[in-house]
Amino acid sequence: MSLFSWLQTQLSLLLLAVLAAGPVPRHVAFEMDGNRRYARKSGKRVEEGHTAGFYALRRVLEICMRLKVGCVTVYAFSIENFNRSPAEVDALMKLAEEKLREISRHGALLDKYGVRLNVLGNKSLLPPAVQAAVEEAEGLTRHNNKAVLNLCMPYTSRHEITTAVESVVRHGLFSDGANVSKINEQTIDDHLMTSLVGTPPLDIFIRTSGVKRLSGFMQWQCCEHTQIQMIDTYWPDFGLSDLVPILLDYQRKVWTMGRTSAKAS
Template identity: 65%
Template sequence: MLPIFVSDSLGWFHGYASQKVQDALLAILSSGPVPRHVAFIMDGNRRYARSKHRVVAEGHAQGFETLSKVLEICMRLGVRCVSVYAFAIENFNRSPEEVEALMALAESKLIEISKHGAMLDQHGIRLNALGRRDMLPPNVRAAVEKAEEMTRKNNKAILNICMPYASRDDIASAVQTAAEKAVESDNYDITEDDVDAYMSTSAVGSPPVDILVRTSGVKRLSDYMTWQSCEDTQIQFSSRYWPDFGLWDFVPIILDYQRKVWSSPA
């Protein structure tokens, strides 16, 4: 057995070398075409927890930690906007215990961002909560508003946390607003562009979705950004549970995006 100090030194060296490799890889990738907007369906938290013989709440907590790491990777690549499916409207149908745990976790993380938003400020990230915030408990809604206010002046990048969210609700709200504006202006010719202008992502200045990633091996969109992903979006499915998702899972996705950009007609 190696002496402790030798073992620790080797561990430090491995971590240092690994970080150097990651830094070099991100620098190389960022020199090629970089997506402006990447959306994630962060799926697999519950199955991850069960596979580790842990309670479901621990899987969701680990999922938030993964979000922080993936966001850092995206910022270092130069991705301008990241959107994540944090809580679907239909998730309110889950057990009261799980819903309460998710709401408590969301509140604590949003409060943490408000107090110690180092990474958001470092990268100039503005946080937006998209969806039916009126369905959130008052304490969570207050935490959302505080986090948005704390990052409002950041203008280099965007983080959209979609909670509680559903594409059908997003589209219906946009159509309703477009119709109301049409009535006000006496112009009843509502176009696709009119509806697009009132989608939640457009309202906060998000560019179109270039890549949509779903983890956990499930191959469906689950009512997430179907309007925003209906044209040129590259949809990618990863077999990893979200808490296990990391740089080495993301690299092939970025390389595939760059390959398709380079091979597409000018």
């Protein structure tokens, strides 16, 4: 490592330590968009863009762990993505299988920071080999209790909400007319996939690539208190320089709310 690279690393670590001394979000969600456009811009194959996206995930997750963020949720694969070309879907499934095994093995990133992995979504749609990798990865990290990574694949908010309502019905809350009033926002919220694995409320939602919509990700969880950020950077290029302004904005809002509450009391 060159002296410049060493100094750059040390400055980044110092910056993270300073940020971690202030209010830190409990839960950050990333809609990791722009892998294909990044590949086209760089003259690379689509598969290489998705691979670069995985390395960005690893880089950003490590930043979040150094900041002591308790939960990170990422949108890895939409149910609608199965409509893409068979070649791209096959490449994505192979990448998912490979990286699930890689990221959860002993000594890897999740093990290093004590991160428990949850894969959320309609997992029955995944190829058997990927389902096996999911089960193995979740099992290997089940003992970790310092932080959580929710990997949403294959996922859409509509499916998550529908599944939550179906779960409420199965649990007998809608077994007769007298119980209709028990179906409310809280009962549905309690049965969401994210709630069932103990995910805290969503503090920050970040979508990369300049697209300004939620696109079926965490639509229920994005509430009036969620800080929603849409940035132009393609996901494979996303890093600390993109995250710092977002975190500073979050901390400013937390401090402002604290002062407002203190004056009101």
